[in-house]
Amino acid sequence: MSNKLDIVYLIPLLPLIGFLINGLGRNYLSKTLSGIIGSGVILGSFVLSIWAFMQVREGNAADVHYFDFIRVAGVHIPFDFKIDQLSSLFLLIITGVGFLIHVYSTAYMHEERKDHFARYFAYLNLFVFSMLLLVMGGNYVIMFIGWEGVGLCSYLLIGYWFKNQEYNKAANKAFVMNRIGDLAFLVAIFWIISKVGNANYNDVFAYAKEFSATDITVITLLLFVGATGKSAQIPLYTWLPDAMAGPTPVSALIHAATMVTAGIYMIARSNILYSLSHLTMDVVAYTGLATALLAATIALKQNDIKKVLAYSTVSQLGFMFLALGTGAYVAAVFHVMTHAFFKALLFLGSGSVIHAMSGEQDIRNMGGLSKKLKWTFITFLIGCIAIAGIPPFSGFFSKDAILLAAFEKSPVLYGIALFTALLTAFYMFRLLFITFSGKFRGTHEQEHHLHESPPSMLLPLIILAVLSIAGGLVGIPEAISHGGDKLAAFLSPVVQSVKHDAPVSHSTEYMLMGLSTVLVLIMIIYAWFRFRNYQRKEETGFGKVLENKWYVDELYESIIVKPLHRLGGFAKDVFEKTVVDGLVNGVSKMVNYGGRQLRLLQSGQVGAYVLLMVISMILIFVIQLFVRKQ
Amino acid sequence: MPINLYILLAVALFAIGIIGVLTRRNAIIIFMCIELMLNAVNLLLVAFSKMHHLKMAGVDPRIGTDGQIFVFFIMVVAAAEVSVGLAIIVMMYRNIHSVDVNFLNRLKH
């Protein structure tokens, strides 16, 4: 079978080649060259992705088969790519945003040593490669390969500055927490294979109706647990804020725009399965909402510019899961897209700030930066407006779609979701005002050093800002413009949202939109009055609990990590030595003891030996008398 | 003469030999007792061989001769043994100035 789309293998292959060149030639390539190679391959992928996207738009969605990855009886895993509406959209996001971040990185990482610089681009390329595998894979196993691959790259990049053990610990934490999710994912794959015989999307979805109710619930729940690991949801979210140890562009690419949305991709991809299980849908919705709320409350009191954004990401991911749980898959994908734009923008903007502040990340030491960093400030502001959800910025449309879906499910969900959205607006503008307005609170040296970032950093910011403004226009709700929801129409062959019995009337929809917009504006104004002249002060009471992230890390430490550690210590020092080896040594001791006792017979007296001999002979005779053959 | 009497004599000799070996400490006497036991066995062999020979002489004249051949072997071996054994005893006397076997307990170590 030859197909025009056969050459899509180039899309992941190019970053892989980039990874190999940069990785192997790290000692030889100049910084400029490795930057060009690193970004160039992604640009190539991006161009190809656009081409693939066009093909799909023309109706050429295809499954491409390359070779058999694993083939034994009962398990057949082909190395397939599936290029359809959903994956081609993700391709665009990954390679597009990825390219911008690569370009940004060439300037941001410029102070690194030559080989480390190349290493950075090698990792980044490897990440894009894995992420592309994840979304292009034609079955769950290929997705899993990419899934673990991005986890690995995340680990490598968080621990990029490997001299700092705190960073390395954060990297380990991210990897291990992801692995917990991965295990659930893996078990789900086994479950599917044992029922279907393979894990190809087409076969699994065709079989969907034949799964028993238990099977479908267990499979979808397990997949969801996998998603909570990668997409940082309760209870596996604590790695993401720590992951901010990595370079800022990495946070933008991996921990905001792409990797963490893998869970959403997975569930959207499996929407046919999810729609069959109400229990799972509820679990997904409530987990998402709880995460959104929890992370938003924590974000209110964080003082590290990246930590605020990290918790904001967790919170936004929670929103996406809320959308998935209410059956509004398209809304979730839509929010993935807009979130990729504005969160990447915000992270890169924060990177620009950190760059200007020579590595300072604490917003309490900033202030008044809008004068010196004009472009950064404007783009950051656009990002904040977009995430807060003010029309017609992109965030408004996607968030509105989610809120509407929540409202359709239950007004209580809507209420909490709206409250969380208001918190979002509040903490984002708190961040903005503390950082950019008021007086400068840093050291004199920092103030002297303040400068706007070079063009190669500003250009991605501006492009992302434009996308953050206009990106929402592909999903204008029906109520505003008939046929405006182009995204839903485009995705409809692969992603079908759950239809509710009683759709919300247009008038209610207008009312909800108006309500959320007005409340968000009020929150922003409130934030302005509170934080335009921020003064440092200690948190007390409840604020302190929030500042310390509800002490969740400490809780995990004391109920999981420490007991496991103790158990390991017990096994190593006590059980292994006394019980297992004790048994073994016990046997040898018994033999030793028996030997020593028997040794007493060897008195050395010749007479005793002879006596023993005679007695034995007599005994043998006597025994022989009794055991005669009959 | 009935075989029983030979057997009784041989058993008596053998028993005397064993008791001698067990009770005496003088190496030479123990040695003599061992000879006594060997000769008890020789006596038995000769007696049985003679008995078989008498009974079966008509069938095959060779029957019963092997027992007597054994006796020769035993005597030869005993002679060899005596020479070695006495040599050991002489060596023992030279080393510890005694032929008491209770002093011979070095095997223990």
Next chain:
Amino acid sequence: MIPVLLILIPLLAGLASFFIKNEKTARAWALLAAIVTLGVSLLGITVITDARHLQHECRWMESIGASFSVKLDGMGQLLCLLNAVAYPVVLLATWKTNYRKANNFFALMLLAQAGMMGVFLAMDALLFYFFWELALIPMYFLCSQWGGERRIAVTFKFFIYTFIGSLLMLVGILYIWSKSADHSFSISSFYTLWVTPKEQLFLFWLFFAAFAIKMPIFPLHTWQPDTYEQAPAATTMILSGVMVKMGVFGIVRWLMPVLPYSSFMWGDMVTAFAVTGMIYASLIAIRQDSLRKLVAYSSIAHIGLMCAAVFSETESGVQGAMIQMFSHGINIIGLWIVVGIIERQFGVKKISELGGLAQKAPSMTIMFVIVALANIALPLTNAFAGEFLMFNGVFNSLGSKYPVLLTVLAGTSIILAAVYTLNMIRKVFYGHTNELTATITDLGLTEKIALGAIVAMIFVFGVYPQALLNLTQEFTDTFLSKVVLVKK
């Protein structure tokens, strides 16, 4: 012809090596022999695949029904390849290590290789037992002559432990031999013999004891960490890379097809032990401060999974175990190589005394991280396909009553494996250098070649595991047809 060569080349080369006086010559001679063996084993897989050349039979103790019968089948090809690949890699990696009486050292190493080849090739129970011991005895001398400080006590434990297992197996072999109609040790008469279920249930443990000690399976594992810690580096590599596979191999060739009923009946129990061992060993590994012991415990955890997978009696599980035997052998040798280099340079085995190696020795760090990640079965490395299939096999296990529970419990070990592996990498390679580690030099040429070969294999078989799967496909099918008594 091929199987005889595979045994004879290392055997004769080993014997000849005793008479070489010069250390360098002995080293080169051993490497040459190992490379020739590798060539022959590759020939047996790729070029000469005609069945006539892959087996050989001649008379040997005919009176008691034993014969010198060797054959290279799918599993044999795979493990002989592992054995043949391991030696050149190990010899290259330890090229700079100096031994006293080097000629004897290399001679014994080669003799052990011959013994292991024989184990993998033997088609006669007595011959199998003969080679099984032949492989053990050189190992004993290698560990007791060239090992670390506590070598005598530790080697004694190792030897007695494995020897007891061997003797129990010998009793089992003799018992089955006495039951066979034609009093023959040949594998075909063992396979066709139907031992009554009642006898099978106890015979099983006679054989399993030997194999479980060799692998080792919890709770019979305590010889292993000690031995790995004390043995010379090259010997440890061979022990953990190749020799422990003899246990899994023995189960597949000499236990399950001979005693299928009891293998089915005891399957759950064995799997439970294996899974317990996996978690237990991983927990201990988390707390280990000795580099060598950490790798040793990780090996116990991995072997446990192979054992569980084989007892699942599913194609996926058995095929997974097959390729994992190969992959794990490769990976763990890679780990030992780096551990060995670190020890040779600093003379320390404690994780807590190291740190910051990545700054001074980037090549070594990269290689080690790749191998370590392959060891925890990251996708697109060689161990992934194996572990995936094995877990899948355990999940779909025919005989087990609790397949899901066992899979999940076994699965926790992949999380724990990530914990101890990454922590070890972090403590040894990352962070700042200390006074000791600042003096490290990066990989030398021979070490680079050895590790490069391992990394290459990791990726080749990681991207295309089907190459190995095809090799053992036929064998697995016949194996399962003998073993599986009931269909699900």
